[in-house]
Amino acid sequence: MKTQDTLTDRKATAETLSRAVPLLQRYDDAIVVIKLGGHAMGSDEALAEFARDVVLLRLCGVNPVVVHGGGPQINKLLDKLEIKSEFVNGKRVTDAATVDVVEMVLSGTVNKKIVQAIQGQGGKAVGLSGKDANLMVCDPEDPALGLVGTPTAMDMTLLNLLFEKEIIPVIAPIGAGRNGETYNVNGDTAAGAYAKALKADRLLLLTDVAGVKNAAGELLTELKAHEIRELTAEGVISGGMIPKTQTALDAVEGGVRAAVIIDGRERNACLLELFTEQGAGSMIRAD
Numbered sequence: 001m002k003t004q005d006t007l008t009d010r011k012a013t014a015e016t017l018s019r020a021v022p023l024l025q026r027y028d029d030a031i032v033v034i035k036l037g038g039h040a041m042g043s044d045e046a047l048a049e050f051a052r053d054v055v056l057l058r059l060c061g062v063n064p065v066v067v068h069g070g071g072p073q074i075n076k077l078l079d080k081l082e083i084k085s086e087f088v089n090g091k092r093v094t095d096a097a098t099v100d101v102v103e104m105v106l107s108g109t110v111n112k113k114i115v116q117a118i119q120g121q122g123g124k125a126v127g128l129s130g131k132d133a134n135l136m137v138c139d140p141e142d143p144a145l146g147l148v149g150t151p152t153a154m155d156m157t158l159l160n161l162l163f164e165k166e167i168i169p170v171i172a173p174i175g176a177g178r179n180g181e182t183y184n185v186n187g188d189t190a191a192g193a194y195a196k197a198l199k200a201d202r203l204l205l206l207t208d209v210a211g212v213k214n215a216a217g218e219l220l221t222e223l224k225a226h227e228i229r230e231l232t233a234e235g236v237i238s239g240g241m242i243p244k245t246q247t248a249l250d251a252v253e254g255g256v257r258a259a260v261i262i263d264g265r266e267r268n269a270c271l272l273e274l275f276t277e278q279g280a281g282s283m284i285r286a287d
Contacts, residue, residue: 027274028061030201031163034270035191036068037206041110046265047117053270054168055123062274063163066118066125066170067194069187070110077101090243094147094184102184103129106172114170124167129174130185133158136193138175138183149175149183151190154197192247196254203251204273205244206264211282212237212245221279225249225287245284252286259284 034054041047057064074092078085078101086093094102111127118125130136130151135158138149162169173190175183185193188205195203212220212228215236223231228245231237237245241261248259262269262281272280 027201029063031063031065031198032057032202032204033065033067033191033195033198033200034204035188035206036066037187037264049267051117052121053268054118055121057270058123058166058168064168065159065194066114066168067173067187067191068110068114068170069173070106073110074102074105077105088144090240091145091148091186092184093145099147099182099184103174103182107174111170111172118168125170126162126167127170129172131174131176134176136175136190138177138185147181147183149185151175151185151193154193156197159198188244188247192251195251195256199255201257203248203256203259204270205248205259205261206269207244207261208265210263211261212241220282222283224285225252228284248284252284
């Protein structure tokens, strides 16, 4: 027996879908790069929900690219192997032993878990790293960081072929060196590099905060590049938010239409940003 409440819920769902039509048309065939942090993979339920949203994006004509992290998972294995790890300015100092563990975790366990989750929701996905088809070639970022790379050459040929076949790329932030090295690349940096190389419509940085806030603690939903610089100079943007906003700035000034810092813990965060008028998080655009 159907109740009036059930009918009301169905009407609300239908109205939501109807209101989303212009936005669905807006993103048809658009490229959206999504940075999925390791903390967002804390539970199988959260990962399954994220995977379902990514599959829905693909069904709606969007070309999603998932670039993932895996810091907590790396830390767990390093501790188990009794390999000490240090950080400088938020980046992991990576020696030869550490980079082997980083690649094992990111390109192996974490990457394939995300691929499996997407395919478990009916999508088609393939797991990659920057070493595949020279997707991301790197130079050393800083001698003090060891095998931490900065992207210097990007080849998107393979990704464009995958888009044609409606296959979702899932990419570990591992880079290829010019002399056979393996480089550990910051996940946000890698996501921004792929977004720039693809001239993506959106870069979505999923994190564990609501977005950029002002001095009063209020969420700022739309910002221009110069406002980000001003807030950083004033110390309002600080700590772990600095590398995320810097990634967003680099992306939008490199041709990405907009970058958005979103709380990835919120249900359906990517769908809320792309397919509702209000969006989610903090959107950053070039001046």
